[in-house]
Amino acid sequence: MSDTKRAAMATQTAMIVGATSDIGRALARAYAAEGQSIVLCARRPETVERDAEDLRLRHGTTVSVVGLDLLDTPAHARVLDALPVLPDTVVMVAGLLGEQPRAAAEIVHAAEIMRSNYEAPALFLGEVANRMERRGSGTIIGISSVAGDRGRATNYVYGSAKAGFTAFLSGLRNRLARQGVHVLTVKPGFVATRMTEGMDLPKALTAQPEEVAAAVVKAAARQRDAIYVRRVWWPIMTVIRLIPEQIFKRMKL
Amino acid sequence: MKIAGWGRFPVAELPCRALRDLEAGRAALQALPGLIARGNGRSYGDAAIGAGGVLSTLPADRILAFDADNGSVTCEAGLLLADLLDVLVPRGWFVPVTPGTKFVTLGGMMAADVHGKNHHGAGSFGDHVLQMTLLMADGSLRRCSPAEEGALFAATRGGMGLTGVILDLTLRLIPIETSAIRQETRRAPDLGAALAALEETRGATYAVAWIDCQARGRNFGRSLIYVGEHATRAEAPHAALAVPQRRSRRIPLDFPAVALNRWSIAAFNELYWRSGRPGTTLVDYDSYFYPLDAVLEWNRIYGRRGFVQYQCVLPYAAGEGGMAALLRRIVQSRRGSFLAVLKLFGPGAAKAPLSFPMEGWTLALDFPADADSFNLLLALDAIVTDHGGRLYLAKDARMGAGMLRAGYPQLDAFRATRAAADPGRKFRSLLSQRLDL
Incomplete structure (x- = not known):
């Protein structure tokens, strides 16, 4: 990166919501490497203090840590208003995979998955959007999922919440397109993270967190609207979406 | 998941956990008896293949x-040297000891007590570690240093992960003025000249010889010697403290077994010998320390069957006679590889029972993992043991427990420290089982 570009980036701030996740950590590093100031947002802020210090030592950038339980939706506005400056970029990485069989049996678990992947992230980004709209600039990035492209027996509670989140992001993008605020939807596909540890994932379809972070930073710089991290997911999900329901309902996917 | 070392031999199917945080590490201790910590998987054989599972330190x-x-600098064990x-480099610092690849973790460097091209002057990695934190078999944390819990520190250094999981360590650094290395290339026409050249360059910071393991007759043991010094600002005003640009290629497929044969290797070695022009040049540190890192997944040139690396050290007293005996056997077999490296070690770490280096000559080379190689290596084992030498555990995949006992006289001290640290044998690898550590 040229020094002038780095200098320009150095005045920018990126906020990572869900900073303890593997993708969140990788994103924080990618933005810090550009020289951006970083705000790490996590439910238990003490768990990201080590990451904050690591970012400072590696990249010499300013890093602050903010505690937020995303499910505590009334706190959203308070946390945003307490920031010294509204970030230029806000990335929503937080989410909860949960367990589908348990979600089918226990309403509390299903509600937790729905709230963690749709309600809370969407409401938070809604608050961010209003503030960015007022300022007339900003980038909002939502990490959604291919699981939201079509409901499947194996993960439809999670998938339906991600579908809602994807639709919310697309609506936000539509609303803010002429207000100087850009919205990017990211569907990473399989990623080798804590969430998927122990699953037997196909290598060709599975991205590393660093790969997701690099793709996100690049797509945001190019003002892309929605991306799959690995291109191979586009034909796969297109086919999955096109299968007629009569057939799809009998399939095991 | 399938787990193998860098030599891709042997391979095991094992459950794998990741050290994302301390709780995850403790949970893995509970869930996977017989596990071993694993960094970036660059030990060649079975050192980082657990008996019952592996705990990847990469997220830490x-x-x-x-x-x-x-x-x-203090860092977590899963940090890659790269x-x-x-x-460090842009800030004017370098690690005091580096192995021949930078795709290793700091924890792995300590667990194998790695050495570099400067062992004759700087010792091995563990000589520069000020302290570390271990996750013990019972889930507790223990800090150790040469002064505090000295026996545990010494056994962990080179202990191949068998005393506990290294969580973090503090490393002393060396200052550098530029990121360049002033490299001097010398030609040694035969083995005697090669050993003499390494003796002569004892005063240099870095020195290593590439030795032609196929050359016969008057060319027997011919070598290129690479001597290196960190370049000063006056010598390399343009290099400053720049980090070299990554330029790498990837081996895209497993080479078929016929690709490496004595003719292709002989041709390579001849070309390599001729290309080594005597003289002094400035090179970046990647080119000097990590030439093979430029070829990602170079282990695939040995194909699917994998390969074994053989690194031995012979005590100084064994001298040219011992090295000549080894080399003669290798040349005779016509299986000499093109990656043979010869170095002079300084005194070893007297207190560290499983640390590999000892004062003397070390030779490292690879062989395809097949029956002919294993027979040859048995013959080499006998020569090494006869001369009072030993093999490097980080490279080994096949020696027997008897050879280990003969080469590592402080084995009982290691066993005692390990028994105290991990009485229930929670930490076990295929290597520890094979060698009855």
Whole structure:
């Protein structure tokens, strides 16, 4: 990166919501490497203090840590208003995979998955959007999922919440397109993270967190609207979406 | 998941956990009896293949503290040397000991007590570690240093992960003025000249010889000697403290078994010998220390069957006679590889029972993992043991427990420390079982 570009980036701030996740950590590093100031947002802020210090030592950038339980939706506005400056970029990485069989049996678990992947992230980004709209600039990035492209027996509670989140992001993008605020939807596909540890994932379809972070930073710089991290997911999900329901309902996917 | 070392031999199907945080590490201890910590998987054989599972340290890769006044850094064990250098070099610091690849973790460097091209002057990696934190078999944390819990520290250094999981360590650094290395290339026409050249360059910071393991007759043991010094600002004003651009290629497929044969290797060695022009040049540190890192997944040139690396050390007293006996056997077999490296070691770490280096000559080379190689290696084992030498555990995949006992006289001290640290044998690898550690 040229020094002038780095200098320009150095005045920018990126906020990572869900900073303890593997993708969140990788994103924080990618933005810090550009020289951006970083705000790490996590439910238990003490768990990201080590990451904050690591970012400072590696990249010499300013890093602050903010505690937020995303499910505590009334706190959203308070946390945003307490920031010294509204970030230029806000990335929503937080989410909860949960367990589908348990979600089918226990309403509390299903509600937790729905709230963690749709309600809370969407409401938070809604608050961010209003503030960015007022300022007339900003980038909002939502990490959604291919699981939201079509409901499947194996993960439809999670998938339906991600579908809602994807639709919310697309609506936000539509609303803010002429207000100087850009919205990017990211569907990473399989990623080798804590969430998927122990699953037997196909290598060709599975991205590393660093790969997701690099793709996100690049797509945001190019003002892309929605991306799959690995291109191979586009034909796969297109086919999955096109299968007629009569057939799809009998399939095991 | 399928787990193998860098030599891709042997391979095991094992459950794998990741050290994302302390709780995850403790949970793995409970869930996977017989596990072993694993960094970036660059040990060649079965050292990082657990008996019952592996605990990947790669997510624990944070830099925790950097002391620019005294020159030390504290980092988590899963940090890659490559990433650490990216941070250190622009600030004018370098690691005091580096192996021949930078795609190793700091924890792995300590567990294998790695050495570099400067062992004759700087010792091995563990000589520069000020302290570390271990996750013990019972889930507790223990800090150790040469002064505090000295026996545990010494056994962990080179202990191949069998005393506990290294969580973080503090490393002393060396200052550099530029990121360049002043490299001097010398030609040694035969083995005697090669050993003499390494003796002569004892005063240099770095020295290593590439030795032609196929050359016969008057060319027997011919070598190229690479001597290196960190270049000063006056010598390399343009290099400054720049981190070299990554330029790498990837081996895209497993080579078929016929690709490496004595003719292709002989041709390579001849070309390599001729290309080594005597003289002094400035090179970046990647080219000097990590030439093979430019070829990602170079282990695939040995194909699917994998390969074994053989690294031995013969005591100084064994001298040219011992090295000549080894080399003669290798040349005779016509299986000499093109990656043979010869170095002179300084005194070893007297207190560290499983640390590999000892004062003397070390030779490292690879062989395809097949029956002919294993027969040859048995013959080499006998020569090494006869001369009072030993093999490097980080490279080994096949020696027997008897050879280990003969080569590592402090084995019982290691066993005692391990028994105290891990009485229930929670930490076990295929290597520890094979060698009855």
